[in-house]
Amino acid sequence: xxxNLSLIAAITVLIACGATLVLERSLTRVLIGFVLxxxxxxxxxxxSSGDPGRAPIVGLGEGPMADxxxxxxxxxxxxxxxxxxxxxxxxxxxxxxxxxHDDVQDDLEDDLxxxxxxxxxxxxxxxxxxDEMPDEDGSDAHEExxxxxxx
Amino acid sequence: xxxxxxxxxxxxxxxxxxxCFVFGRSARAQxxxxxxxxxxxxxxAAVLMVRADRYGPTSVTVAGWPADIGINLVADRLSALMxxxxxxxxxxxxxxxxxxxxxxxxRDSPLSVFHPTFLVLSAGVSNAFLAGDLFNLFVGxxxxxxxSYVLIxxxxxxxxxxxxxxxxxxxxxxxxxxxxxxxxxxAATGTVSLATLSGRLDDLPSAVQLxxxxxxxxxxxxxxxVFPLSAWLPDSYPTAPAPVTAVFAGLLTKVGVYAIIRVQTxxxxxxxxxxxxxxAAILTMVIGILGxxxxxxxxxxxxxxxxxxxxxxxxxxxxxDPLGLTGAVFYITHHIIVQTALFLVVGLVEYRxxxxxxxxxxxxxxxxxxxxxxxxxxxxxxxxxxPLSGFLGKLALIRGGVGDGxxxxxxxxxxxxxxxxxxxxALAKVWSxxxxxxxDDVTEPSAPIKRTGSLHGRSGVSTKTAITSTWERAxxxxxxxxxxxxxxxxxxLASTALTVAAGPLFSFTQRAADExxxxxxxxxxxxxxxxP
Numbered sequence: 001x002x003x004n005l006s007l008i009a010a011i012t013v014l015i016a017c018g019a020t021l022v023l024e025r026s027l028t029r030v031l032i033g034f035v036l037x038x039x040x041x042x043x044x045x046x047x048s049s050g051d052p053g054r055a056p057i058v059g060l061g062e063g064p065m066a067d068x069x070x071x072x073x074x075x076x077x078x079x080x081x082x083x084x085x086x087x088x089x090x091x092x093x094x095x096x097x098x099x100x101h102d103d104v105q106d107d108l109e110d111d112l113x114x115x116x117x118x119x120x121x122x123x124x125x126x127x128x129x130x131d132e133m134p135d136e137d138g139s140d141a142h143e144e145x146x147x148x149x150x151x
Numbered sequence: 152x153x154x155x156x157x158x159x160x161x162x163x164x165x166x167x168x169x170x171c172f173v174f175g176r177s178a179r180a181q182x183x184x185x186x187x188x189x190x191x192x193x194x195x196a197a198v199l200m201v202r203a204d205r206y207g208p209t210s211v212t213v214a215g216w217p218a219d220i221g222i223n224l225v226a227d228r229l230s231a232l233m234x235x236x237x238x239x240x241x242x243x244x245x246x247x248x249x250x251x252x253x254x255x256x257x258r259d260s261p262l263s264v265f266h267p268t269f270l271v272l273s274a275g276v277s278n279a280f281l282a283g284d285l286f287n288l289f290v291g292x293x294x295x296x297x298x299s300y301v302l303i304x305x306x307x308x309x310x311x312x313x314x315x316x317x318x319x320x321x322x323x324x325x326x327x328x329x330x331x332x333x334x335x336x337x338a339a340t341g342t343v344s345l346a347t348l349s350g351r352l353d354d355l356p357s358a359v360q361l362x363x364x365x366x367x368x369x370x371x372x373x374x375x376x377v378f379p380l381s382a383w384l385p386d387s388y389p390t391a392p393a394p395v396t397a398v399f400a401g402l403l404t405k406v407g408v409y410a411i412i413r414v415q416t417x418x419x420x421x422x423x424x425x426x427x428x429x430x431a432a433i434l435t436m437v438i439g440i441l442g443x444x445x446x447x448x449x450x451x452x453x454x455x456x457x458x459x460x461x462x463x464x465x466x467x468x469x470x471x472d473p474l475g476l477t478g479a480v481f482y483i484t485h486h487i488i489v490q491t492a493l494f495l496v497v498g499l500v501e502y503r504x505x506x507x508x509x510x511x512x513x514x515x516x517x518x519x520x521x522x523x524x525x526x527x528x529x530x531x532x533x534x535x536x537x538p539l540s541g542f543l544g545k546l547a548l549i550r551g552g553v554g555d556g557x558x559x560x561x562x563x564x565x566x567x568x569x570x571x572x573x574x575x576x577a578l579a580k581v582w583s584x585x586x587x588x589x590x591d592d593v594t595e596p597s598a599p600i601k602r603t604g605s606l607h608g609r610s611g612v613s614t615k616t617a618i619t620s621t622w623e624r625a626x627x628x629x630x631x632x633x634x635x636x637x638x639x640x641x642x643x644l645a646s647t648a649l650t651v652a653a654g655p656l657f658s659f660t661q662r663a664a665d666e667x668x669x670x671x672x673x674x675x676x677x678x679x680x681x682x683p
Binding site: 022027030034037038041044045047048049050069070073076077080083084087088091094095098099104105107 | 300309317335341
C-alpha cells in the first residue's frame with residue numbers, strides 16, 4: 001500500500017489548525033476548530049482505507065474497488081460532527097444572549113481560589129511582594145480595581 | 152448463540168424517544184411511555200444476564216453482514232450485568248424526576264425535551280455496553296454524549312451554559328481522539344470488530360500496538376475521568392438538575408471504565424501499560440479524595456468522591472488478573488447504585504432546603520430523620536464500612552492487589568486504604584455539618600463566597616450563579632416528597648441489598664472476570680454469528 005503524500009499533508013494542516021483553534025477562548029472558534037479537526041480525521045479515514053479505487057458499487061465499472069467501510073465511517077462521523085456543531089452554535093448563541101460573549105469561562109473552583117488569592121494580595125503582608133514582581137493575581141487585582149478589561 | 156433480543160435495549164428506548172416527541176404535549180403520556188420503555192429494558196437486560204450466565208455470550212449481527220465488517224452487538228456476562236444495573240438505575244432516576252417536575256426545571260423550560268433525551272441517553276449507554284466493534288462503541292458514546300449535552304444545559308441558565316460549555320468542549324475533544332484512534336486501528340489492521348481485532352493486533356509490531364493502546368486509553372480515561380484528565384467532571388456535574396447529575400454520575404463515567412476493561416482484556420491482554428494504569432489509579436484515588444475533603448458543597452464533595460472512586464475500579468483493571476477484574480466489576484456495580492443514590496438524596500436535600508452548601512445547612516438529622524438515614528447508609532457504604540458492599544468491593548480489590556504482590560500493587564493498596572479513610576472523613580464532615588450540627592450554629596458563608604460580580608474581567612464569572620440559580624424558585628416544602636423519596640429509597644435499599652446478595656453477585660462477577668480473561672467465549676460467539 002502506498003500512502004498519498006498530499007492527503008497526509010492536508011490532514012496535518014487541518015489537524016494542526018483545528019488543534020490551535022480549539023485552544024482559543026471563544027466557543028465559536030473552538031467549534032470551527034472541531035470542524036477542521038473533524039475534516040482532518042475524515043481524510044485520515046480515507047488514508048486508512050488503502051489504495052484508491054473505483055466507487056465501491058457492485059456491478060459498476062471494472063478494476064479494484066475502494067474500501068467502502070472507512071467511507072461509511074467517515075459519513076457517520078460527518079453526520080455526528082454536523083449535529084454537535086449545530087448544538088455548539090446554539091450554545092454559543094445562548095451564551096452570547098446571557099453574557100454578551102461566547103467565551104469558555106473559567107472553572108468555578110479556579111475562580112474561588114483566585115478570589116482567595118486576590119484577597120490575600122490586597123492584605124498588607126503581600127503588598128510589598130506584589131509591587132516588586134506583579135504576578136497573575138496581582139495584575140488581576142489591578143485590573144479589577146481600575147475596571148479595565150484585558151484585551 | 153445468536154439472538155435478536157440483544158437489539159432491544161438499544162432500539163426500544165430510541166423508538167420510545169420518538170413516541171415521546173409525538174406525545175410532546177401530554178406529560179402523562181410521556182411518563183407512561185418512558186416508564187414502559189425502561190421497564191422493558193430492565194426485563195430484557197435481566198433475561199440477557201441469565202442467558203449469558205447459563206449459555207455464554209449472546210450476539211447479533213445487524214443486517215446479516217459478516218461480523219468483521221458489519222455492526223454487531225454482543226452481550227456477555229459483563230455487558231449484561233452493566234446493562235441491568237444501568238437500566239435499573241435509569242428507571243429509578245426517571246421515577247424520581249417525576250416528583251421533581253416543574254419545581255426543578257422551571258415553568259418556562261421545555262420540559263417535553265427531558266423524557267425523549269433521557270431515553271436517548273439510555274439507548275446510548277446500552278449501545279456502548281453492547282457494542283461489538285470499536286466504531287459502534289464510538290456511536291454509542293456519541294449518542295449518550297449528545298443526549299448529555301442537552302441534559303446538562305437543560306433550561307439554558309447562566310450557570311448551566313457555563314458548566315455545559317466546558318463539558319461539551321472536553322467531550323468533543325475526546326470524541327475526536329477516539330475517531331483518530333479508530334482510523335489508526337483500521338489502517339493498521341483493516342477491521343474495527345473487537346473479536347477480529349483481538350487476533351490481528353497480536354501480529355502488529357509492539358510499537359504500533361502501544362500507540363493504538365495509548366490512543367484508546369487516553370480517550371476512555373477522559374470519559375471515565377481518570378486523574379490527569381478528570382478536571383472537567385467536578386466542575387460540570389453539580390450545576391445540572393439533580394436527576395441528571397445522578398444519572399450522569401452513576402452511568403457516564405462507568406461507560407468509560409467499561410470501555411477500558413473491554414479494551415484491556417480483549418485487545419491488549421499482555422498490556423505493557425499496566426503499571427502506568429496503576430499509577431493513574433493511585434493518583435486518581437488520592438487526588439480526587441483530597442479535592443472532596445476541601446469542598447463544602449455536597450454535590451461537589453460527591454463529584455470529587457466520584458472521581459476518586461473511579462481510581463478503585465482502575466486499580467482492579469490494572470492488576471489484569473481475574474481476581475482484580477472480579478473486584479473491579481463488583482465495585483462498578485456497587486458504585487453505580489451507591490453514587491446515584493447519594494446524588495438523589497442530595498437532590499432531596501436541595502429540594503427541601505434550597506441549597507446543598509454545608510455552610511448553610513444544619514440540623515437535618517432532627518428535622519428530617521428519614522432523609523438523614525437515607526444519606527447515612529449509602530455514605531457509609533461508599534466509605535466502605537463493614538459489612539456494606541463498599542467494604543466487600545474494596546476487600547476484593549485489596550485481595551487482588553495482594554495476589555499481584557508487586558511493590559506498586561502494595562502502594563496502590565495503601566492508597567486505596569487512605570482513600571477509604573479520607574472518603575469517610577469527607578462524608579462524615581458533610582454528615583456532621585449538614586445533618587448533625589444544630590441549625591443555630593450555622594454561620595453565614597465566609598466573605599470570598601459572598602462577593603459577587605466580575606472577578607476576572609474577561610470571563611466574568613459570578614460565583615453566586617452556581618449556588619443559587621434555579622433553586623431560588625424551589626418550593627421549600629418541609630415534608631418529604633413521596634414521589635421523589637420512594638425511588639431514592641429503592642436505590643438505597645438496593646445498595647444495601649448488594650451486601651446481602653454479595654455472595655451470588657461476587658461469584659457472578661468472578662465468572663464474568665474469568666470470561667473476560669479467557670477471551671475465547673466472546674470472540675467465538677461474535678465470529679460464529681457470521682453465518683446467519
